[in-house]
Amino acid sequence: MDRLVATDFALLAGQRVGVIANPTSVDHRMRHLVDLMHVGGRVSIAAVFGPEHGFRGSAQAGFSEGPQADARTGLTVYDAYTASEADWARMFAESGTQTVVFDIQDVGARFYTYIWTLYDSMCAAAGLGLRYVVLDRPNPLGGNAFGPVLQRQFGSFVGRREIAQQHGMTVGELARFYNARFLSTPVELEVVPCAGWRREALPDLPWVMPSPNMPTMQTALVYPGTGMFEGTMLSEGRGTTRPFELIGAPGLDHRWADRLNARNLPGVVFREAYFRPTFQKFADELCAGAEVRVLDVSTFDSIGTAVAMLVEASRYEAFRWREDGWIDKLTGSSRLRTMVDQGADLPEIAATWRVELAEFDDQRRPYLLYR
Incomplete structure (x- = not known):
């Protein structure tokens, strides 16, 4: 975004622009992309499209702000949460969008919904012959x-x-990957890359919460693993100040953290923890469990850690999967749920995805922008 602003939005000149954005769409001075575009009519904005949690970020998980006129700019804001390809096509056509701009901070997990807002909107833009800028x-x-x-x-x-x-x-790399491998008709895609980022380094980002339950980069670090607890009847820490770092339920006890620490998992320790969520699972009830504390980001494996947590939690009568099969959607198959139920442990479970992960690594390599 900073690179685009530095050119006074030259890339968007003469186009009616539809902007997919949320509170993370800010520059290094915390100025919002849409506000900067709008000032003085620097960009012809056709409409704004708000993902999960909304354009200005006022909605909780699983909700959006609904269609509205933005109070600050007066611009039309469409509710794009869970929009299908057909919904996107209708909104783009109705707003007169010619170029789509996507600028949202992702957190790196497949089940974080913004990357699928990216995918669905790209499919619709390709069908309409629109230009797409990430x-x-x-x-x-x-x-x-x-x-x-x-x-x-x-x-x-x-x-x-x-x-x-x-x-x-990154979302730019994902857009290139989607365009080449998943879109039947590729979209006219342009990615404005970051300057100076190396993919082996964890960035020191000026963090803006991309959703209400993603307060810090530490949350993002554990989320690809502990986000799987959404598929269980245990609390994933929503309704506390440490979502996805605090995991527990009324039927757990101190032995869970003890067993996890005895495993000596790389880069992490577990603190015996007690908490009362203010909403969602076990609201106002005392939960016992563990706090996930990352000690070494270079060796920490969020998903492997969470699988070990699930295996140890399954020893308790309080442990149950959600009845709607949500864990299968989160993990992308029924495999993890089935193997935990059968008593499999972390090494056996992790071995099942080793080949497919290596294949994915090979597939994505041509579309990476940062070395």
Whole structure:
């Protein structure tokens, strides 16, 4: 975004622009992209499209702000959360959009929905012959991929297509990957890359919460793994000040953290923890569990850590999967759920995705922008 602003938006001159943005769409001085475009009519903005949590970020998980006129700019804001390709095509046509601009900070996990907002809107733009511009941002988890690859029959809005659970790509790289491998008709795509980012380095980002339950980069670091607890009846820490770092339930006890620490998992320790969520699972009830504390980001494996947590949690009567099969959507298959239920442990479970992860790593390599 800073690079585009420095050119006074030259890339968008003469176009009616539809902007897909949220509160993270800011420059180094925390000025919002849409506000800068709007001032003095520097860009002809056709409309703004708000993803999950909304354009200005006022909605909780699983919700959006709804269609409205933006209070600050007066611009039309469409509700794009869970929009299908057909919905996107209708909104683009209705608004008169000629060029789509996507600028949202991702957190690096397949089940974080903004990358599927990217995918669906790209498909619609390709069908209408629109231009698509991605303003890239670093992946806060770095550039390495981890975990299972989604099986297509388990596709949903928390995972449309076959990518790894921790994909290790920026949104610009994902857009290039989608365009080449998944879109039947490629879109006219341009990615404005970041300057100076190396994919092996965790970036020091001026963090803006991309969603209400992603308060810090530490949250993002554990999320590709502990986000799987959304598929269980244990609390994933929503309703606390440490979502996805605090995991627990009324039926757990101190032995869970003890067993996890006895495993000596790389780069992490577990603190015996007690908390009362203010909303969602076990609201106002005392939960016992563990706080995930990352000690060494270079060796920490979020997904492997969370699999070990699930295995140890399954020893308790309080442990249950959600009845709607949400864990299968999050992990991209029924494999993890089935193997945990059968008593498999971390090494056996992780071995099942080793080959598919290596294949994904090879597939994505031509579309990487940062070395």
